[in-house]
Amino acid sequence: MPALPYDHTAARIKRLRLERHLTQKALADLSGVAYSTLTKTEQGVIPATPYVLGCLARALRIDVSTLNGQPYATELRADELDILILPIREALDVYDLGADPDIAPRPRDRIAADAEALCAAVRHGDLKLAAARVSALVPEATTAAHLDGATEDWLTLASTYRTAYDVTTKLGYTDLATLALARMDWAAQRGSSAVVGGIHRYMRAMTYLRSGHYRTGRRLVDLGLEALGQADPGRERDVATGQLYLGAAVVAGRSQNRGQAEEHLTAAEHIAQRTGEAVQVWWLAFxxxxxxxxxxxxxxxxxEYEAAVTAGRGLTLPEDWPASRKSHHHAELARSRMWTGDTDGSYRSLVRARKSAPQQARYSPTVRQTYQGLETAKRRLPGDFLSYGTWLGV
Structure with missing residues (x-):
C-alpha cells in the first residue's frame, strides 16, 4: 500500500477497520487495545506505538507494514530505489538452479570481500549502494557455492542473503525480507555454521517482533540460543549470543514483560563485559x-518514556559506531521525547537520525510516525520542520 501525502497511519487504521465492518469497540475488544487509545489513535490525537500497531495488525489479520504504509512507493521512486527491488527478487529466486553457465565466478576471497563490503555499506546507511550491488553478487556467490561447495563459499552466500534481508527490511519489503531470511538459512545449513544459524534466528525473531507476533519471536530466540550452544566457544559465539539476548529483551519489552526484559538485558550485559566493543564481529555492533x-x-x-530519555541523555555513542545504529537510536529517542512532551528535543533527535543515516531515516516508520505526532501536537517548532516533512514525504 503506497504512502500518499494525505495518507497516514491513523487514516489507514480507520479505513481498514471499516473495510472489515468493525466498530471501534469491536476492534478494541479483538486487539486488546484500550478503547480510548484506539479512538485517539484513529483521530490522530496520539501516534500509534509499535505495541498498539502490532495488536491492531493481528486483530485485522494484516501486516504491520500495511498500517505503516510500507513500502513508501513515492519516495522510493524519487530516490530511484524502486528499480533495484526486482533484480533482488530475481536473484533470490535462483538459489536451487545450480551453477549458472553464463557466470564465471571471481576468486573466493574477492567475492567474500565484496560480501563483507556490502555488510559495511548497510551499517554506514548506504542502502542504495547495497541494493544496487547485492543483486549481482548473489548469483555470482550462488554459482561459486554450487561449483566448489566449500564451507567458505556457502557462508559468503549466506552473507549476501543477509544483506538482501537488511536492504529489503529497511525499505519496507517484508515479503522479500522473509524470503531472503529463508535463503540465508538454506545457505547457512550447507555451510554448517551454528553461529550463522543463531544469527539467522535472531533476525527472524526481529521480523516477528515487527509483525507483532511476540510468542513466535521468543521461540525463535530460544532456538537461536540452542543452535549457538553447538558452536565452538569463543568471541564470535559470545557476540551472537549476546545479540540474541538483546533481541529477546526487546521482544519481552514489546510484549510488556518488564521482568523478563531486564533478565535478558542483564545476561547481554555480562557477555558484553567479556567481549568489549565488537562492532565488526558478524556486523552485529554488539x-x-x-x-x-x-x-x-x-x-x-x-x-517508561521519561526513564528512556534519561538513559539516553547519559549515553555517548562512539564516533566509529555504525551510522545505521546511531540513526535508529536517535529515532527511538525522538519517539520517547515526543511522548514526554518535549517537542523541541524530539525534533532535534529526528534531525540527528537524518544526519546519521539519511537513507535509513527517510524510510523509517518510527521517524515518520514521530514526525506526524509532532505535527499533531501543534506546538511551536523550528522553521525547518516543514521542510523535514517534505523530505520525508508526509
Missing part, C-alpha cells in the same frame, strides 16, 4: 554501547 542503547529501547517499549 558490546556495552549496544546493551545501553537496547536498554533505552526497552524502556520505551514498556512506556
Amino acid at each position: 558490546g556495552p554501547t549496544n546493551v545501553a542503547v537496547h536498554r533505552v529501547s526497552v524502556l520505551a517499549e514498556i512506556n
